[in-house]
Amino acid sequence: MTPETLTTSNDLLDRDACAREAIRTPGTIQPYGLLLVIEPATGTVVQCAVARAGLLARHGSPLGQPLDQALGGALADTARSLVRTPEAGHAYLGTVTLEGVVHHAVAHRAQGMIQLELEEATPGEPGSLEDLYPLIRAFMGDLERARDTAALCDLAASQLRCITGLDRVLIYRFDEAWNGTVVAEARNEALPSYLDLRFPASDIPPQARELYRLSRLRLISDCDYVPVPIEPALNPATGEPADLSLTVLRSVSPVHLQYMRNMGTGASMSISLLREGRLWGLISCHNRAPHRVPYHVRTACDFLGQILSLQIAAKEHATEVEHRVGRRAIQARLLALMAAEDDFLKGLAAEPGQLLSLTQSDGAALVHQGRCILLGRTPTEAQVRELVRWLDARRRGDEFHTASLPAEVPASMAFKDAASGLLAVSISQMHASYVMWFRPELIHTVRWGGDPRKPPGAATLDPRTSFEAWKETVRLQSLPWSAADVEAATELRTAIVDIVLRKAEEMADLNEQLVRSNKELEAFSYSVSHDLRAPFRHIVGYSELLLQAAGDQLGDREKRFIATIIESANSAGSLVDNLLSFSQMGRSTLGKVRIDMRQLAHEARHLLEVDVGDRAIEWHFGDLPVVEADPMMIRLVLQNLFSNALKFTRGRDPAVIGLNCETVDGEHRFCVCDNGCGFDMRYVGKLFGVFQRLHHTEEFEGTGIGLANVRRIIERHDGRTWATSELGKGASIYFTLPATGETQP
Known part of the structure; x- marks a missing residue:
């Protein structure tokens, strides 16, 4: 979009077009001096913009001339000073008098060229920065005593208004979405208060914010100025328009000038506030009437803006450190709590x-x-x-x-x-x-500086005309969530992950040791069990031979001794057999097939008929499903549970033993119940342990391994075991198997 197009379309300006506008290369300057673009190698002027027509009429165009000869040789001393122009930033080259008007000469480099600005001095302006030093020193002393960022901003607004003499000075802070809020203000009655008002991010498009970040100070002396074009429009050496990002005389967008008019401000100056290279906010200065802030005053304001930026960064950093220390203390406490628990x-x-x-x-x-x-x-x-x-x-x-x-x-x-x-x-x-x-x-309620919403159906917009407080x-x-909140959360995550990984490594190491120990224990158990079986058989066998050979010579007491030996040896042998079976259970491979549990239950019952004798037993089998399991192991489970039920219902007439099943939450829940003597639920935790018995041997025989075997088999099938009972009213032993596919026989 060319400057001509912009100036003739102020009646209806597209904000999207404004956001895309090449504001760094407007092609014009403000009419308070002149701009010369110089090719460094030859010192030749390749582009220029001169506001005073009389200057050109007297000396002719400086284009194509060496700088020391341009404009009648008035810039010869300045030309010799150009070598002081740094690679980055500005160089103040003193003053130059042209046609009786004093100009401040400032140079900087851009696009491989040197841009020389000659800005007209204002009548009665300070002769140097030293004239403003008392105000600067007082400001710096007050800054040190400010307790927080809010106090810093209040102080800066008051001091900068005192230095500039402008009607209103605002401190404007950006949020994460680039909306700006006025956090401090100093003013007279010429302009209204904007304190605490919020302005939408669209008021300062992204490219404008980036320009604020690169160039800390911008001045618009009169919102109704007539721009001066740069000639030629394109640099003959580069073929590009001049980049005026660092040029104080740079012309600004007509949209912004209309914005100023709508706001009722004839002049404005902004100073960027940066924190760690990022735009934190702006010092925005306004005057109702046109007003040009002198060069040395602007320099002082720029300096104070940099000091304020450093102080804001220091205050916020100190606050962040304080919060971080507090959160680290909390995190340390949480780590201690986590370390004290297995979970x-x-x-x-x-x-x-x-x-x-x-x-x-x-x-x-x-x-x-x-x-x-x-x-x-x-x-x-x-x-x-x-x-x-x-x-x-x-x-x-x-x-x-x-x-x-x-x-x-x-x-x-x-x-x-x-x-x-x-x-x-x-x-x-x-x-x-x-x-x-x-x-x-x-x-909560937000006070906007005017309604930030776009009217429905509006494709284009004038710069908004209302800045009255609009509540939302x-x-x-x-x-x-602040950056400190997110940082604290992520640091805790790191700590948790470290703890979980460390515990996982510890568990893996323990599991490895446990697997090795279990293998050794199983091998030892198998060896001991196997080696003990023969001595017990010998004890039983020779005791029976002794009883047969010398029975006539033994009294009743001696026969009772031998009978006790035989009974104890048989019991020990059974214990060894059960222990051997238990140790083998952990090593044997599961051979899962589809099993009809009703048929398997009848088989297990028939195997126990020899123990039933002439007892009255009522067996009740409910609807039993088809499961996927190892048939030999599940038969052993049923035999153990039926055998226990037979044993603990001794004395009941009739004894009632049942096997039922229900399918819940993806698993088959089996229950073997009886009407026997039951057990005390206070000791249910011991029920499935090895060698654990809840009744005296004199009452009910057994080794205490049967239910341990049941649990081990069921756990190898990814199931669970538990029991319920009431003394004198029977017991219910539960086990589960995963429910898979078809369940009906």
């Missing part, structure tokens, strides 16, 4: 206030390996799990945060009072495991 989730949840304080949140959720722990004010568990599924589906990193969750997940409208803001960190690369923090909806009620948003 890190229990440690994290041990002191909920610590976890919530880490990110200044109202609620938190810990989701790991199927578990969900809620702390503080949170959505329901079902809603949290739905959020986890959403996070896992969109995973684009280890951290996610938003202050407007309903805009991301419309379903979260249902729990906006608990979670309009979400900060989440993933603690597993393989599983949906997260630590999540929540903030509630914070309904903001809903479905929480307090924003």
Whole structure:
């Protein structure tokens, strides 16, 4: 878009076109001096813009002339000073008098050229920066005593208005979305107050913000100035228009000039405030009438702007360090809690206030390996799990945060009072495991400097004409997450991942040791069991021979001794056989096939008929499914459980033994129940242990290995075992097997 096009289309200006406008190369300057573009090697003027027509009429155009000969040789001393022009930044080359008017000479490099600005001095301006030193010194002394950023900005606004004499000085701070808020103001009654008003990011397009970052000071002395064109429009050496990014006389967009008129300001000056190279905000100075701020005053303002930028950075950094130290203390406490527990989730949840304080949140959720722990004010568990599924589906990193969750997940409208803001960190690369923090909806009112909305159906817009305070009620948003919040969360994630990995390594090492020990133990058990069987057989055999050979010579007491020896040896032999079976159970390979459990139950019952004798037994088998399992092992399970039921129903007439099954949550739950003597539930934890017995041997025989075998077999089939009972009213032993495919025989 050319300058001519812009100036003839002020009646209706497209803001999108404004955002695309080449504001660095406007092709014109403001009419308060002249601009010469010089080729450094030859010192020849290749482009120029001269505001005073009389100067050209007297001396002719400087184009194509060496600088020391241009304009009647008035710039000879300046030409010799050009060598002081740095590669970056400006060089002040003193003053030059042209046609009786004093000009400030400033040079800088751009596009391989030297741009020389000759700006007209203003009447009565300070002779040097030293004239302003008392004001600068007072300002710097006051800055040191300012307690925070707000006080710094208030002080800067007042001092800069004092130095410039302008009607209003604003300190304007950008937020993360590049909306700007007026955080400090000093003014007279010539212009209205804009304090605390917010202005939309569209008021300063991205390319304008970038120009503010590169060039710290911009001056517009009169919003109704007539621009002076640069001739020729394209540099003959480069074929490009002159880049005026660092030129104070640079012309500005007609859109911005109209914006100033609508605002009621005839002149403006802005000073950029940077923090670590990023645009933090602006010092925006306004005057109702046209006004040109003198060169040395601008230099002082630029200097004070840099000092203010450093002070703001220092204050904010100190605040951040203070907050970081506090959060590190919280994190250290959380690490200590996690280290004290085998389960890190229990440690994290041990002191909920610590976890919530880490990110200044109202609620938190810990989701790991199927578990969900809620702390503080949170959505329901079902809603949290739905959020986890959403996070896992969109995973684009280890951290996610938003202050407007309903805009991301419309379903979260249902729990906006608990979670309009979400900060989440993933603690597993393989599983949906997260630590999540929540903030509630914070309904608040924002005061805009005019309605920031675009009228419906408007394709193009004039610069807005109203800057009256316009209130907007903001809903479905929480307090924003700060960089410190996100940093604290990600640091905790790193700590958790380290702990989980370390524990995983420790568990892997322990598992390796355990596997090795189990193999050694199984081998030892097998060896001992196998070697003990022969001595016990010998004891039984020779005791029986002794009883047969010398029975007539033995009294009743001696016969009772031998009978006890035989009984004890037989019992020990059975114990050894069971121990051998138990040790083999861990090594044998599962041969899973489809089994009809009803048929297998009848087979196990028939195998035990020899133990039933003439007892009255009622067997009740319910509807039993088809399962996938090892038939030999499951038959052993049923034999053990039926055998126990037969044993503990001794004395019942009739004894009632049942086997039933129900399919729930993807598993078959079997129950072997009886009407026997039962057991005390206080000792149910011992029931499935090796050598654990809940009854005296004198009451009921047994070795205490049968139920241990049952548990081991079922666990190898990925199932569970448990029991319920009431003394004198029978017992129920439960085991599960995974439900797969067809279940009917």
